[in-house]
Structures are given as C-alpha cells and as structure tokens.
Amino acid sequence: MKARLIDKSGLQWLLDRLGSQGYEVLAPCLENGVVEAGPVTSLEELPAGVEEETEAGRYRLRFDGKEGTDLLFSHALTAMGWQRFLHPSSEPLWRAELRGGALEIQPLPAEAPRRALVGLRACDLAAISIQDRVLAQNDPRYARRRENLFLVAVNCGRAAATCFCHAMGTGPEVKQGHDLVLTELVGGGAHRFLVEAGSEAGAGMLQALPGREPEADDWEEKRARIEAASRQRRRLPEDTGDLLASSLDHPHWEKVGERCLACGNCTSVCPTCFCSRMVERTGLDGQQATHWRLRDSCFDSEHSYLHGGPVRRDRAARYRQWLTHKLHHWQAQFGTTGCTGCGRCITWCPVGIDLTEEVAALEVAA
Amino acid sequence: MNRPRLAIWKFSSCDGCQLMLLDLEEELLALAERVGIARFLEASRRVAPGPYDISLVEGAVSTPEQAAQVERIRAESKVLVAIGACATAGGIQGVRNFLDFDQVAGYVYPQPEVIDSLARATPVSEHVEVDYELHGCPIEKGQLMELVSALLAGRRPDLPAYAQCQECKAAGTPCVMVSRSEPCLGPVTRAGCGNRCPSVGRGCYGCFGPAEEANPAALNQQLSALGMSEAEIGRWYRLYNAWVEPFRKQGGVGLKPDLPRDPVGRASARQQTASKSHE
Ligand code: SF4
Ligand code: SF4
Ligand code: SF4
Numbered sequence A: 001m002k003a004r005l006i007d008k009s010g011l012q013w014l015l016d017r018l019g020s021q022g023y024e025v026l027a028p029c030l031e032n033g034v035v036e037a038g039p040v041t042s043l044e045e046l047p048a049g050v051e052e053e054t055e056a057g058r059y060r061l062r063f064d065g066k067e068g069t070d071l072l073f074s075h076a077l078t079a080m081g082w083q084r085f086l087h088p089s090s091e092p093l094w095r096a097e098l099r100g101g102a103l104e105i106q107p108l109p110a111e112a113p114r115r116a117l118v119g120l121r122a123c124d125l126a127a128i129s130i131q132d133r134v135l136a137q138n139d140p141r142y143a144r145r146r147e148n149l150f151l152v153a154v155n156c157g158r159a160a161a162t163c164f165c166h167a168m169g170t171g172p173e174v175k176q177g178h179d180l181v182l183t184e185l186v187g188g189g190a191h192r193f194l195v196e197a198g199s200e201a202g203a204g205m206l207q208a209l210p211g212r213e214p215e216a217d218d219w220e221e222k223r224a225r226i227e228a229a230s231r232q233r234r235r236l237p238e239d240t241g242d243l244l245a246s247s248l249d250h251p252h253w254e255k256v257g258e259r260c261l262a263c264g265n266c267t268s269v270c271p272t273c274f275c276s277r278m279v280e281r282t283g284l285d286g287q288q289a290t291h292w293r294l295r296d297s298c299f300d301s302e303h304s305y306l307h308g309g310p311v312r313r314d315r316a317a318r319y320r321q322w323l324t325h326k327l328h329h330w331q332a333q334f335g336t337t338g339c340t341g342c343g344r345c346i347t348w349c350p351v352g353i354d355l356t357e358e359v360a361a362l363e364v365a366a
Numbered sequence B: 001m002n003r004p005r006l007a008i009w010k011f012s013s014c015d016g017c018q019l020m021l022l023d024l025e026e027e028l029l030a031l032a033e034r035v036g037i038a039r040f041l042e043a044s045r046r047v048a049p050g051p052y053d054i055s056l057v058e059g060a061v062s063t064p065e066q067a068a069q070v071e072r073i074r075a076e077s078k079v080l081v082a083i084g085a086c087a088t089a090g091g092i093q094g095v096r097n098f099l100d101f102d103q104v105a106g107y108v109y110p111q112p113e114v115i116d117s118l119a120r121a122t123p124v125s126e127h128v129e130v131d132y133e134l135h136g137c138p139i140e141k142g143q144l145m146e147l148v149s150a151l152l153a154g155r156r157p158d159l160p161a162y163a164q165c166q167e168c169k170a171a172g173t174p175c176v177m178v179s180r181s182e183p184c185l186g187p188v189t190r191a192g193c194g195n196r197c198p199s200v201g202r203g204c205y206g207c208f209g210p211a212e213e214a215n216p217a218a219l220n221q222q223l224s225a226l227g228m229s230e231a232e233i234g235r236w237y238r239l240y241n242a243w244v245e246p247f248r249k250q251g252g253v254g255l256k257p258d259l260p261r262d263p264v265g266r267a268s269a270r271q272q273t274a275s276k277s278h279e
C-alpha cells in the first residue's frame, strides 16, 4: 500500500497507537506564546488555525482558520526546533567518587526514551540527517536517542516569511528521513490527511491506519499545497560556500560585527549546531565529581580560547566563524551544508541579523 | 587537615548578598564543616584574626576608611572574591558617580559637612586585585556554591561570561523581545542568574552586569525601535551596575547633570510621613 487517506479520528488513532506502543508523543502545541513541541495525547492540544508571522527579529502568532476549517498544522515550524530531544543543552556524562582512597568512575547512561515526534517539517528532517552525519558515529548517547525515535513529518502548505528551504533543496516537500509523512488537506470542505510511509516501521503503521485509498483530487491538492509553500522570498545563492571561502577578508564582516550582540541566540536555535563544552561539578564534600556536557556557542570567547586568549577575538571574527562554518567548512567536514534553510536564526536574532542578507552583502565585491 | 578559613566583609551595600549565604540553609552547615568561618558578622559576633584563605567582599568602596580596609583585606587574604553588583560594579550607589558629589550630599543629608565620603562609589577591583567576581543583585546561591566547591577542589569554577540569552535558550524560554516586543537587556547581560526574568515573561534589567562581549550600541538601536526613548534606555543601564563599562557609557546618556534645586515631592512627602506618625 502506497498511501492512506484518513480523517481527524484516524490521526487521533495514530497518536493513540503510538502511545500504546510505548512512545512518548511530542507534537506542536502552544506554549508561552509560541508553537513549540511538547507532550500531546489528544489532537485538541495541537495549535489549530495558528499561523506564525516571522520576520528578522520578530515572531508573532495569528489565529485564523483561513480555509474554513482549522488546520492542525497551519503553522510552519516549531519555534526552537526539535534538536533538544536528540542533543539536550545539558547532560551529565559520568560521575567519579572517592571510595576508600580509590577513585571509582561510573558512566551515567543516556536517557533515551522511545519518542514519536509528530509534525516535523522537511527542514527538520534535513537537520536530523545532518546531525546524524555529525554525531551518530561519534556520540553513542545521540545514537541511542536517535534509534528510539519514530518520525511523523508534515508537508508544509504554507511557508513562513523567514523560510528558505526551497533554495537549500531541503523542502518544503518531505522526501526522506521520515517514518510517516502527512499532508493536511481541506479541499471540498473535508478535513483529511494523506499519509505516506518512508520506512518499514512507517509502512507497518500505514497498513493498520483506518482510512481509504486517496484519489486523484487528493494527490492534486497535495501537489498544490507544496507548490504554495515553495513560494519563498528568501534564498541563498548556490555558490554560497565558494563565495564565503573567497570573502574571508571582506570588510563586511566588520560591519556585521558592529550590529551583532554575540548573544548566541542563532547557534542556540540552529537545528544543526552541535558544539558543546565540558565542566566538572564537585560537591562541598570533596568526595565526588560529575562531568557535564553543556551546549556551547562559537560566539563565546571560551569557544576558541587557547593559551593567551581567544583565537577569534572580536564579534566580526565570531560571526564569520558561524557563517563560514554553516555554509562552507561544513561541506568539507561532513559532505553537506550546515544550513537547512529553516530561518530560525533569522527570526530569533534579537537584532534581526539575517544570514541571507549578510551573504548578499558579501556578494558585493569589496 | 586544617580547614580553609573563610572571612566575609561588607562595605557599602544592603547585606543581601551575605544573606544569600545564610539562605544556603542546610548547605551552610555542610559548608561550615568544610571551611572554618572566621568572620561572618551576620551570623556571629566572634571574629578570628587573619590571615584568611578566602575572603568574600560585599559592597562598594565609598569612604576613605573602606578604601584603607580593602587594602588590609587583600593583604591578609589568599583568595579575594568580590560578591554582588556593589562589589563588582559599584552598585546602586554608583549612580552618584555621574553627578557632582557635593550636590548629591546636600540633596541627601541635612548636614552634609559631617559626611566623610569618597566622591565615587567604586568596585573593589578599582582598589585591589580581585581573584574572582560573583555578579548579581543579589548573587545567585548556586554560583556561590559552585565557586566555593571549586576553590575547595582546586578546580576552575564554571562562571559564565556569556550573555543571558544563552540561559534563555537553554531553559527553552521564548525570547520576550522577539515574541512580544518586551525590551530586554539580556543580550548585554552576563548569564548566571538561571534565567529569572525572561522565564516569567519579563525583560532582563541587567542585574548581573555586562556580559564579556556586551554590545550595548547595537542593542540600543533595537530598544529604541521598540519605543524606548534615549533617556529611558540610559536609565535602564544606570541601575545596579551603572559604573562599570560598557554600561557606564550608556548610563551617561540622557542623564541630567543637575539635580533639581527644590527636590520634587520630597518636602511634602516628609510632611506626610510626619503627620501620619502623629496620628
Ligand atoms: S543557519 Fe539558520 S536557517 Fe540555516 S539551519 Fe541554522 S538556524 Fe536554520
Ligand atoms: S562552530 Fe558555531 S556554527 Fe559551528 S556548530 Fe559550533 S556553534 Fe554552530
Ligand atoms: S547574529 Fe544575532 S543571534 Fe547571532 S550572535 Fe549575533 S546578534 Fe546574536
């Protein structure tokens, strides 16, 4: 079976089934004025009819079920991404204890619950596949968590103003990396979901879904929705990597360094950033220590601190590191770009620095 | 093993940071087992003489007496830690540094001539070498414990110098500036408080002082785009960490150098209090 057409009750059935198979179901919900992934048991908890208006340095929610029915996935993205479920911002790795004069080291196993992530977009899957290349080999904790995921993606029917997945070739159509993919349809007034499988596990689930065969109209509506979501204003040129490699001394870096706060919001929301630092935490008793891994950012001085001081001394150098790593060095390191075109770094930069604009400025010869 | 000896000192300040030590409660007992508390006037009148292994110094240096005392403390302390916005930045009383001292003294005291004070309230680091600083108004208990534990273990304490924004993101707090246009000093403020203000939907007002890479000029453009006037922005920087750069430069913006000759509302407020107490 290639696909199923289900209605809302069919989707609720899917959530219930995942729950009964021992998955913690995480899906978009409303939280502190943003759409963010959280634990969900009922479709009622999804942000029906909610759209986000994003711009550089701005995020607002708007409520209107425009198409006559409240779409469950009318928003485009979860605000801060799904990476925290795979790569948490802080995590203890091992503990050392002094016992009778000898040091005992105990590894602290990773928490790796079975989780179903529902509502991922094509760019989110692209981010996971990039992190897979970066982390799956090197970080057993990541690998364990990754193995226990069931991924239910959604095809976008509308792009946010900050999206540029189309130019990056990562979306808006979900093509790989998912177990199931939904396309939410409302044509003819009937609210339904076209479901397709992308893995064996997904195909097994698809078999069991209560629904019917989709028809030509359904496929046509899917195509039209993806086409609508492909109309995006922002882009990055295809030769961005080369452009950056030849622009290392461009005077524009200084200009962006004047505007940048070195606050690290961009690296924190970027779904592919992976840097971490290690710290020891000891108690007052002097008998034990815990080794923690914490999220790090290349906007911090310590990130490049060597004897004598940080290698990247100022904000201009830090911004250059971020941009060139994402869009150029990543390619050599991991055989892919580090950017999916999700636009989160644009939205959540408090001063609205937009990497697509910065690249455009670098295109202008010095 | 001889326990390291801890001394706690106070200059111009509200005692709030020292209170964080008392507020450690059970951990304070554990601390008292590991260190000998040689001087802590909030807890005990008994003072043991120096030298001390660790001195925690609260408060800004704002009198000639204090300026001399801080030198003595430095001389008899192996490790000197400045704690809180007053000791690390001059604190609230640092606001007077922007003004003419005699005018301020006349404004505050009925007999300013009996006041023996330095013209400026300054951080401890302007007087002696400081080994560590704990920021905040008041300091954060967790940071205090981290520092003391690190000193006892002989390791480097983990005290962030980056901006509050990273604590926001680590806590999963949506940015209040981006999502609700609430002005926030977080991007220029040092992390360490554990995301107190943004996590309840408020902008950070900078009580941890400037982050290492603080770029107020860039943030101010955004703050004025959100509707804050130049004077309001100046006042925001002129709070607990007014005297430390780069807040100092921002705090001077929009500041009226002259105090009003006839302090507005002050006389009438006094009368009101007086008449109330007669009732
Ligand atoms: S660089 Fe920006 S747009 Fe690209 S993946 Fe990261 S957050 Fe998304
Ligand atoms: S170096 Fe910077 S841009 Fe690259 S992964 Fe680390 S934080 Fe992200
Ligand atoms: S680009 Fe924006 S989000 Fe990133 S560090 Fe600079 S100011 Fe912060």
Ligand code: SF4
Pocket (backbone or CB within 6 Å): A263, A265, A350, B164, B165, B166, B168, B169, B174, B175, B176, B177, B178, B184, B185, B186, B187, B198, B203, B204
């Ligand atoms: S709320 Fe304030 S501290 Fe948090 S990310 Fe936004 S600007 Fe930074």
Ligand code: SF4
Pocket (backbone or CB within 6 Å): B137, B164, B189, B190, B193, B194, B195, B196, B197, B198, B203, B204, B205, B206, B207, B208, B209
């Ligand atoms: S958020 Fe800012 S003002 Fe609030 S406690 Fe933390 S440092 Fe202080």
